[in-house]
Amino acid sequence: MTRRWTARELLDLVLDEGSFESWDQPVDTSGHTAEYRAVLAAAAEKAGTDESVLTGRGRVRGRPVVVVVNEFRFLGGSIGRAAAQRITAAVRRATAERLPVLATTASGGTRMQEGTPAFLRMVEISRAVMDHRDAGLPYLVYLRHPTTGGVYASWGSLAHLTVAEPGALIGFLGPRVVEALTGKALPDGVQSAENLAAKGVLDGVVAPENLPALVERALAVLVDPPSAPSLPRRDGEPSGTTSAWDSVLRTRRDDRVGVRDLLRYGAAGTVRMSGTDQGERDESMLVALTRLDGRPCLVVGQDRTRQSERTPMGPAALRVARRAMGLAEELRLPLVAVIDTPGAELSQDAEEGALAGEIARCMAALTRMTVPTLSVILGQGCGGGALALLPAQAVIAAEHAWLSPLPPEGASVIVHGDTAHAAQMAEAQHVRAVDLLAEGAVQRVVPEYDGDTVRDVAVAVAAECAAMLREMDAGS
Template sequence: MVQCDERPADRAPSWVRCERCAELVYGKRFGRTLSVCPGCGWHAHLTAPQRLDQLLDRGSTSPVGQVEPVHDPLEFTDTRPYPDRLADARAATGLREAVVCVRGSIEGRPLVVAAMDFRFLGGSLGCGVGALITEAARTSLRQRIPLLLVTASGGARMQEGVMALMQMAKTAQALTELDEAGVLTLSLITDPTYGGVAASFATLPDVIIAEPGARLGFAGPRVIEQTTGQRLPEGFQTAEFLLEHGMVDNVVPRSALRATLGRLLALGSPSRRPPRDVAPASSGRILRRPEEVAQRDSWEAVRLARHPERPTTLHYADHLLEDFHELHGDRLGADCPAIVGGPGRLNGLPVMLIGHHKGGPGLAERQHRSFGMATPAGYRKSARLMRMAEKLGLPVITLIDTPGAAPGAESEKGGQAVAIAENLRLMSRLKVPVVAVLTGEGGSGGALALAVADRVLISENGLYSVISPEGCAAILWKQPEAAPAAAAALRLDARELLRLGIVDGVVPEPPGGAHGDHAAAAALLRDALGAALDDLVPYEPERLLLERRSRFQRFGVETRIPSGTGRGTP
């Protein structure tokens, strides 16, 4: 940002030149756009006080207790003594250190905020910053309110040597205590965030959002290019690049930050019981006896379950949940579009929704979503969201609609079998209620990876099978045209699954099927989910775990298929 006339530093310039497109913007207009270029969307750097002023409710701030760290532990001197550099930074910024920590509120919801200021020695992480971040986390822990970290840093502070390095572990431990206590943590990545900050408290919170164009990484691009001799791709380490590669949950423009953070903060202290002002949804109708479910041809059930206009997880999220906020990425390198999920409120109760997403009726969108066939990154993303739900005490709802897990060399190299197995283990021990609904196809282990639940329901026209009818026909019948016979033999429709005890109930669909009326299908699903959660939410974790494990242990022991029923034969 360039000032075009001389004014006191604490007053806005008359004109601002955009660093990206070089457009001149009238200073007052630039202020009204929150220091974002109205032409190209470039987000200018903000000071810590500016950031707090933009994010927090007016008049809500109070300082977090100060701490006095070790001063100049190495007696470091380069071209100047380190104490002189500190004094200059304090005089230039009016700050004591490179982070400002306060208690405040966003849209009336209390939180603790630690906002970094790049002007102060490049926002470097030294003993002072480490002590203040740790104190902010402890304040959050004592008061049981969420912690928001706003990062801007070039890395660890070289003038403090290995003492600065230790602050990475110190701040990571502080966030671990918040994890153990079930306190929500949020990170807002601003430009730039590198080095020791990126590799510690900036990337450990439950939800990571980034401003457009913000850069995040352990090593800077110049260092990487000099070390490897390779030219980096365009946009490398930017927020958009990181979103695509599963490292951040969302890229949020500055104008939407307060609203986004407000929705996320609503998850901060959920009760295990529904709010008192929310009417119980016990009126929800779940078909629990096989004779209540219409009998239909198995192949017709397959056709309906695969209907391209059947509602997807995102369709259901729009109809079922208030304040749904989709989260992205496995935090390891990818964001699988075949699995979607995020928090929202069902009948006023905060929940975590996770599900397969086949995409809309258009072929290009369905191909982008791999027809709901998840990669290992998709199952790792779902596991991350489940762990977050357990930490915050949110019930988990999974919506299953997939032909199976994504096949192929890339999935195998990524550890598809391990990713599915890890989900089975994780869901077996989640200490929050879990309700799974087979809303369409339930194909093999790719479906089961989201279906180890306290209550397993199936939509009236859903299916669940160890293999597709086509696959079964090819292997056992040795002819693909035997798929209808294989479908009948596999007993994969809702009525048969209820009779076998594989599902606990059937969710009715509108006449003709869910594809004909998404809103009506969602209303029926909402009632069923509400009824299931009304039953499960009061359970203590020990009861949930015991009954969930017992549910799956009995399969193959108690399940009996009455004699005299027709079976397909190869």
Template sequence: MSAAYGRDLSRAAARSGRDESIRTGAGRVAGHRVAVVASEYDFLGGSVGRAATRRATAAIERATAEKRVLLALPASGGTRIQEGTPAFLQMLTISAAIAGHRAASLPYLVYLRHPTTGGVLASWASLGHVTFAEPGALVGFLGPRVVEALTGAALARDAQSPRALRRAGVVDAVVAPVDLREAVQRVLRVVAVDRGPTTAESDTGAQPAGVELVERGEPDQTGDPWASVLATRAPDRPGLRAFLAASTSDLTLLGASELGQGPDVPGTPMVTALALLRGIPCVVIGQDREAQRHQPIGVRALHAAQHAVQRAADLRLPIVTVIDTPGAELSEEAERSGLAAAIAHCLAALLSTPVPTVSVLLGQGAGGAALALLPADAVVAAEDAWLAPLPPEGASTIMHRTVDHAAEMARELRITADDLYRLGAVDVVVARGPAGVGTTAGFAGLAGAVAHCLAGVAVRDAATRLAARRDRHRRLSS
């Protein structure tokens, strides 16, 4: 250590009242056992060298051994320049400890404080299962002064803001320090390892309470598939937002997801979230019919869904997908961005994930955007929901070179929930009932059926579940 560096350390200790830039501890948040690794920015700008790394790594490994939730609160300029490249390599050491914690399926939460930059952000500060950020914080790869010095150009004022990173899906929520405790508690009620056994509101061996199932038998000759198509397209038909309101609690949106709030905030077409569904912790991946009026499902939305599948697998949480889409984005940009490949990778992720999965066919199910969320251990369908390779108008165009035969094609394509039940693609069809499935009140019964199916598939071990999932889809061709 140089004499100058020694003087820097002494001054930093006197100024901050700390002996290093990392502080660690353990405690409880709402009864959940939590370990904490926090930066001390007043100590050399929170920069991380070898001593700080040893302290952080020991705390992370101890949290893993004790099966604690890990909460990181970085505020750092990055690597400690006084120690050079050896300090830079410490980002690998801390990240390896985080990787071990995540490999044990233990939750890792991050709160990005002002400022968080450099090697810290490019390593362990960006590896959280859920990432919050402080409003107004500077969060970026390099500080703006360094960027301008190296490139000769200044960054836009908001390029390194939490809200910009939220729009990019890097930050899950912007949370004021006063609200952080509540935000962490909400997440822990879903992901915490000591949350106790997972239970549903109904026994797995019986029909869920309050759910009216469609009677099976011969096809319903009186039902009109085209009428179902029109019903699911009605402008006032409730969708994902009503389903979530009726069935979930402790909802935490993930990535860039937004639930719309009026015409000025239409929301995102694909919503991913942590939630309790009838008391069952899960990751929800759903298509918002209202948001799709403004923005169809494209590559970015499908990537968000695939990322949510990975988060669920990391945390060993069940997945509930909700299908309600008029179809994917049709544009030159979507084609150039690889829309078809994004659909394929999304459905492949659901086919191969080891966690329990239940899909909900809520309304429209047009084309690849619907297929991307369909693979599951069990599928629940609203009675008037439907699934087709493309909208009936598209099928009519292929067969008749006009959209005028759309109603006829809807009747010929076997698109209804009852058709899908007989094909073996749907397990439970929930009847409309007095209120109707396509109403907010009607979603309570649908939620009960989903919880019932979740409880049923969760009792299997992962290997048995994957084998049954493969057999399920193989039978579709028999």
């Protein structure tokens, strides 16, 4: 049987020992009926807490954080006016003191004994959370079993990063209520944390025991300043002797460096995110909070290993990218956009899913961002799918990376009526990184040497990314 943690147990688990400072004021029940006061007293005795929510300040591996923790044993974690006031006050104080918030839910929603007045307090909580986010401060949520109703439909769904407890029931309304109101039962598993993560509603599923490490990694990116670089930069210029077609073929090899290698060898403390948080997920677009050679940033990258004829990069991937852009802007983090795609999806679904519009909206979003933005052409840069992540404030490229409006084979068909002239078209269209440098389309090309391993190239590119971001910081 899965263990369900109480609010106090979770505080002890996540926070540094002895660091918790309660911000809660005594609950005033004098305005309630005697019958309801008896219900509250019995709930307090059962739960060991005076309300369904505990709030306060603590530390996670030394970093200060404000916590809002539901206690399900107190009337199903339901939110009445006193609990709502606690949450709102804690978030407001966190904003004033410029502290991140970690909220963890386990609730059936609004407290039915208090009705509409309590229900309306969800608006005040949501307003406080959004003011906190508008201040550029992190808001993290851990959904526990069960989280439903007004809690999930307000402050439980407004986080920058949202993860859930394994096996947790997460839903708009609990299955028993849904069946009673509609006469139909939801299919098994629809409201499970695992299903919602698979659908792109949640960023992931995390066991309580692993929550402290996740929060630490996230805060290390979101709160800690940059650290000194440690990766070696490559001096000198690219040789420029490799033909365009040879570069194209190199980037199509299975052992070509990709965005996952960039994170594996050139980054630390990575926290993967997933989906649009609105019910779409496309694994061809990777999003991560991380530190590239000590520089906190948000990476959004096209994952070539997840793109194939069966699973091309579709409109949902670009909506994932736009979510990443919005998060970077809101969290005041530099955005590093990694380009590596053989081309976007060509299908009825892509057309009806607004692929062209999503390319345009990605470009528009990048051009309007105020945080530092850096595009990295790492491998294949084919068509509008590549262009979607290109218009950053600065662009760098690996030496064998390339950029073209179509695959060279497609350009050959248009010009020559066959694919036999693909190599010739690649040369004629000036697709190479060194050509892009000469045109001023990229600011720096990272040399690649014969005998390089995937790790070598990943480290070199990561070091150049961090160096460019430092230059952008110095110039701002």
